[in-house]
Amino acid sequence: DLFYRQLPKVELHAHLNGSVSFETMETLIKRKPHLIEHRMTAILSGQRRALHECFQVFKVIHQLVDSEEDILMVAKAVIQEFAADGVKYLELRSTPREVTETGLTKQRYIETIRQCKREEVDIDVRFLVAVDRRHGPEVAMDTVKLAEDFLLSSDGIVVGLDLSGDPTEISISLILQVGHGKYLLSALEKAKNCGLKLALHLSEVRAHGNVCKQNIPIEMCLTSNVKGQTRGHPCVLCTDDKGVFCTDLSQEYQLAASTFGLTQETLWMLSQQSIGYTFAPEPIKQRLEKKWVELKQQIL
Numbered sequence: 210d211l212f213y214r215q216l217p218k219v220e221l222h223a224h225l226n227g228s229v230s231f232e233t234m235e236t237l238i239k240r241k242p243h244l245i246e247h248r249m250t251a252i253l254s255g256q257r258r259a260l261h262e263c264f265q266v267f268k269v270i271h272q273l274v275d276s277e278e279d280i281l282m283v284a285k286a287v288i289q290e291f292a293a294d295g296v297k298y299l300e301l302r303s304t305p306r307e308v309t310e311t312g313l314t315k316q317r318y319i320e321t322i323r324q325c326k327r328e329e330v331d332i333d334v335r336f337l338v339a340v341d342r343r344h345g346p347e348v349a350m351d352t353v354k355l356a357e358d359f360l361l362s363s364d365g366i367v368v369g370l371d372l373s374g375d376p377t378e379i380s381i382s383l384i385l386q387v388g389h390g391k392y393l394l395s396a397l398e399k400a401k402n403c404g405l406k407l408a409l410h411l412s413e414v415r416a417h418g419n420v421c422k423q424n425i426p427i428e429m430c431l432t433s434n435v436k437g438q439t440r441g442h443p444c445v446l447c448t449d450d451k452g453v454f455c456t457d458l459s460q461e462y463q464l465a466a467s468t469f470g471l472t473q474e475t476l477w478m479l480s481q482q483s484i485g486y487t488f489a490p491e492p493i494k495q496r497l498e499k500k501w502v503e504l505k506q507q508i509l
């Protein structure tokens with residue numbers, strides 16, 4: 210539907226490699242035909258996968274995206290696709306990787322994404338450096354230091370730190386005393402103290418966390434939260450992994466609208482309120498607010 214695409218949107222939760230589209234994936238597979246047997250790179254609509262299977266998909270994508278050239282291509286394509294979907298502000302997150310065979314370093318990984326900002330598309334892109342919890346506290350600390358260097362280099366593209374990675378693998382890492390949140394606290398504290406904004410994945414699995422252990426109920430007032438934003442908890446619609454889950458942000462808004470019977474006016478309010486929850490500096494937020502007001506006159 211045209212309205213959902215035209216609606217200016219803010220995307221705050223998008224993992225780069227999970228956002229790679231089917232088309233880009235085809236190009237990558239052509240480049241690396243020896244990986245052709247691993248064709249499961251997306252979960253098509255109607256299909257469901259257990260969480261650990263989703264993470265298998267990421268492993269395949271990581272094999273396909275393993276050089277500076279690949280990163281550049283996928284990041285440009287993903288940004289372009291979000292822009293074409295009406296996203297005006299995008300926070301991309303990605304785990305810097307090093308690949309000896311291709312000479313990719315973590316530094317170059319971040320640098321390459323940073324270079325992707327393209328003047329000709331109407332989208333503001335910021336980057337969150339991701340820590341994969343499975344890699345333990347030392348890697349986490351190194352990643353924080355790297356992110357801090359980029360934060361200080363002050364073009365404002367790197368704004369924060371993400372903590373992600375397969376939570377179902379956590380029990381193994383717990384035995385090794387690495388991946389559990391407690392052991393990552395000092396890295397997260399350092400990140401916070403140096404001015405990186407934090408976006409953490411928490412409570413994705415039943416196995417750990419007090420909410421699950423003590424059976425604390427989560428109170429969900431969906432309609433109230435969406436319609437009565439002032440009283441409800443802040444709520445931002447996001448895609449997570451648009452490539453892997455075969456969706457886009459317009460579709461997520463459409464889904465919310467049809468599920469809760471939201472009007473175009475409410476949807477507009479929902480997307481506009483997301484501006485306040487970005488990690489962008491104040492002047493950027495003001496610029497986005499202005500854009501929303503101008504576009505509203507044209508579209509609504």
Ligand code: 5GP
Pocket residue numbers: 224225226227267302303304305339341372373374375376410413449450
């Ligand atoms: P990348 O960081 O390589 O750009 O994107 C893929 C990675 O994002 C995955 O390997 C995983 O670490 C993280 N990721 C993507 N979706 C999810 C999710 O739903 N939960 C968690 N915990 N991590 C995720």
